[in-house]
Amino acid sequence: MSWETVVGLEVHVQLSTRTKMFCACRTTFGDPPNTNVCPTCLGLPGALPVPNAQAVRLATRAALALGSSVRGRSVFARKNYFYPDLPKGYQISQFDQPLATGGRVALESPERGRIEVGITRLHLEEDAGKLVHDRFPAKTAVDLNRAGTPLAEIVSEPDMRSPGEARAYLVALRQILVYAGVSDCSMEQGSLRVDANISVRRPGDARLGTKTEVKNLNSFANVERALEAERLRQIALLEGGERVAQVTLLFNAGSGQVKPLRSKEESHDYRYFPDPDLPPLVLSPEWIADQRAELPELPDARRARLEIAFGIPAYDARVLTSEVALADYFESVAAAGVEPKAAANWVMGDVMSTYNEGGTFPVSAERLGSLIALVRDGVLSHQAAKRVYTELASSLGEEPKVVAERLGLVQVSDEGALAGWVDEVLAAHPAEVERFRGGEAKLMGFFVGQVMKRSKGKADPKAVQPVLQEKLRSG
């Protein structure tokens, strides 16, 4: 008998601000420890928080991009617990009156096709510091540079039904947030962090099973792996007649296993209450409307537009919009007046592979445009064009035509030159000539190939045939 998996995700994204959530310290990554600190983020006696306007703006944008409704009045609350990376002994977050509620993320489910995952809430909070466990013997080192960095916490509904859907949700969510310019969402730098809640139940069962929380998920792939491992662990328990305990688990990327951390029974009582240092956050409807108006084009909209405006396949549109930069590049290549499908093929091929490696575009969109035009006009063969592209990638701003000529790749369609190669080929293969004249018409392909070979690919195949025809008939 089968099991249904139910997954909900809590995602923390670091908002792209210059300064921290509640103090004017820089948020730069990788500075020497405890250098971007001040009385407020060190939790010194007497220091007070003052919220960052840009963090509020970016979190609002994120909410609007997810279709959430932004509250005109939200409240900062203190989440009380002791931990060495938490300077004040409480985290300033939002609790019963968050910045935004509702919303959805549309995605392609590997199992169910296009689905929508609901957003429960989005709220503002401050990050904790960083702990280093392996640097000093028997000591844990505390670096508070990151303490107070602005975060948006985005909580989803338990709408995902497989580890694959969880991964697809994260890809779609990340794409929206990057498009909206809210965060760089880099998991490597910890600017996007994921906690997953997962339970299993029998299909059709209305009640949710006991859920567990999986932490320490440092890549989208690991989210999928960890959830798969935990899904199987829970099913094994239930089928063994045991029950699932409500625990928090850590994923070990090395072993691919999840290990229980602590049971909820002994989990903290956070004693949330409104932060008396911070009056309510009040946002006017006009201001919220302005933020909505300033939202850039989001992934779904752009995908649809590329499909319609350029008449390219849905698949191509999805690949090209996976990254803002890629979509921008494609549009400027297409703008160079070449056939959009050809431009799409180039961007999804050679361009994308170099982009994925270096994250850059070594060949300007204009040059790629004129390169594609050379192929269209029969000046270059597709093979030759690929060689020119590689050359352009390393050359300093030469024009494709110039490079093609320098490499002697420009196709020859001049009768005289072609006749020379054709004569050589026919002279070299008398037997085949006989058989062709005997009626083996399919040998034409062989002769063309031989001519191309002798011409080192320079001969224009379209021009070669008539010459061959001519010479084979005569004589």
Place this chain on the structure above:
Amino acid sequence: MSAGATAARETGARLAAADAAGLNATLHWSQELLDAEGARVDAMGRPGPLAALPIAIKDNIVTTEQPTTCGSRILEGYLSPYDATAVRRLRAAGALIACKANMDEFAMGSSTEHSAFGRVKHPIDPTRVPGGSSGGSAALVAAGVVPAALGSETGGSVRQPASFCGVVGVKPSYGRVSRYGLVAFGSSLDCISAFGRTVDEAARVLSAMSGHDPLDATTIDHPPVAAPAPLPDLKGLRIGLPREYFPADLHPGVAAALQRTEDAIRQLGAELCDVSLPHSRYAVPTYYIVAPAEAAANLARYDGVRYGPRKVGPGGDIRALYQATRGEGFGAEVRRRILVGTYVLSAGYYDAYYRKAQRVRALIADDFRRAFASGVDLLLTPTTPTPAFRAGEKTEDPVAMYLADIFVCAISLAGLPALSLPVGLTEGLPVGAQLIAPFFEDERLLAAAAALERVVAATAEVGG
């Protein structure tokens, strides 16, 4: 010798004498720092409104030169790497920081017996308490050591000791003076407040340090308090007497002193009328839920990780470090309040205590709003139910100690400006009268008090 240097010398001499006399009102001061302050003031281009005025600073207001301990072992020797906004503004106005004043630990107390560094003695009768928690500041002004001092109020911690010691103590409207650098106790209640020998001195100090501060999101964008010209009389003013503040069992000396104050007010041409503040009777219980709840969170940062003395504890792990550092670093009253505050916020009790207290707080504030809306300009009450009590009298029963603040708590909960004015002696001990003004009417409060100050015989026995 120029004004600053002179003030530094004379103040140093008086501080030394006070310490020698065993007042125990100071925690940190040195002649070197005083002389440096004097030199700094003398070097200022323009002398400033507080030119060469020596001011004692309650030890829960951070200063970079002297340690800031809040009267607690947990901050013993702590040197702040930044100055409180109020301190910066006072120094810029030409004041000299004279010393750091003793206080109830983390401002939790009403007698300054809860200092980790010993109790402060009442300047008139050493067997009695100066009130608290700002008892050190009050005693230093009363003993003539400094003309003015900073205290802090959470639930009357300046007005109550001002009343006990016979000096002027002014609590501004909440949000009028920056809390940046005031070590937090009850953030929604805390106000840096001023002591002076006279209303004018307190008003000048208040004026110099008040005003919006971008570093404190709870300050209100409003001009600083203007030190007002004292009114010639009180003609045209209606002053309300909230009947709940004049109980039958009020100390006879206090009652007599208030009676005499009412007469003085009439002589000045003001009209007195009865008003009612029915929910004020719930002020103390409300306060003892709200303040400890906020304190429990505000004092979580004293964990021995980043500053302050650290106790490693038996287990030697981080939890043991926390529990030993906090368990040994905090005194009994502070530990009690942290536990109460944690309890009233904990799962299952939040609604019964904290949420309920928030609602009652709103009702208490609404009583005042209504009273003022009914055409009353100011309110008059006794500051305390009795004169200064004896040391040790209330230390065994926390609730008995809390009740010493019964007339001052409600005003703090409502965030209103109020002051205590000395209005006479009973059996040689000072009695204070409390004047309360509407929100942000601090100037009206000070002007009326200055007028009243000229006619009440603050140092005369009232009998009773």
Place this chain on the structure above:
Amino acid sequence: MTIGRDQVLHVAKLAELAVREGELDRLVEQLNRIVDYVAQLDEVPGDAPADPFLPGPPSVALRQDVPGPVPLTRPPAAFAPEFADGFFLVPRHGAMEDL
């Protein structure tokens, strides 16, 4: 409403406060005294205004996103109880991954 020993110990654990031997009974008694005292708020009818009273500004004023923190006149090393190579140090403990 009365608080038992276990409850006091639980709250003390939440507050990370070591309760000394022999101190507990007195603490239990005093906390009950205080909690019974504040419980008189139950007399107040429940129809009180729902919105909590805020003494400060009605809405928070935001800060522009411009670097420039309040400077420290002395570095963390000067006030930290244990500090090395720019880090605050604490004892490492088994459950350190326990978030």
